[in-house]
Amino acid sequence: MIDTLPVKPVVVVDHVSMSFGDVMAVADVSFSVPEGTIWGLVGSDGAGKSTLMRMIALMLKPQEGSITVDGFDVTSGRGEIKKRMGYMPQRFALYQDLTVEENMDFFLDIYGITGKDRAEKKERYLGFTRLLPFMNRTAGNLSGGMKQKLGLACVLVHEPRLLVLDEPTNGVDPVSRR
DSSP states (O other), X not given: OOOOOOOOEEEEEEEEEEEETXXXXXXXXXXEEETTOOOOOOXXXXXXXXXXXXXXXXXXXXXXXXXEETTEETTTOHHXXXXXXXXXXXXXXXXXXXXHHHHHHHHHHHTTOOHHHHHHHHHHHHHHTTOGGGTTSBGGGSOHHHHHHHHHHHHHTTOOSEEEESSTTTTOOHHHHO
């Protein structure tokens, strides 16, 4: 007999609702995401997926219900959650007038990553996304897919325990998607 241990949920959404005026965006949603899994939300446009992800990623506070990330409530444990989570929105949110390298350096600075660790992470994540040859190109002059890959590289620099991605492959070429 194989002995299985219960897997601790890293995200718990409990009866969460959110409306914008008369429009109910998220209605009484509950689920949990077990640690160590890849999990996704699927639904039609306007179904509330991005709104729910923005609540998990601390961008919006749930009007009803509760959300915990790694055991911390999104309304009271924001500082602890920020250390553990990376969030990449579906729209490019980096600095268009900065180069690929300058955008990366900005995020490395935010997370206090210095010295040898800084150089290794820059090499690792710009290499992983195949952006090393474009380090001097401004983000505004990247293709849509390259912007997505830069966003991913920047969100990974602090190696978050939880990664929330909102349509991460939008505009990304098929080889990079894999």
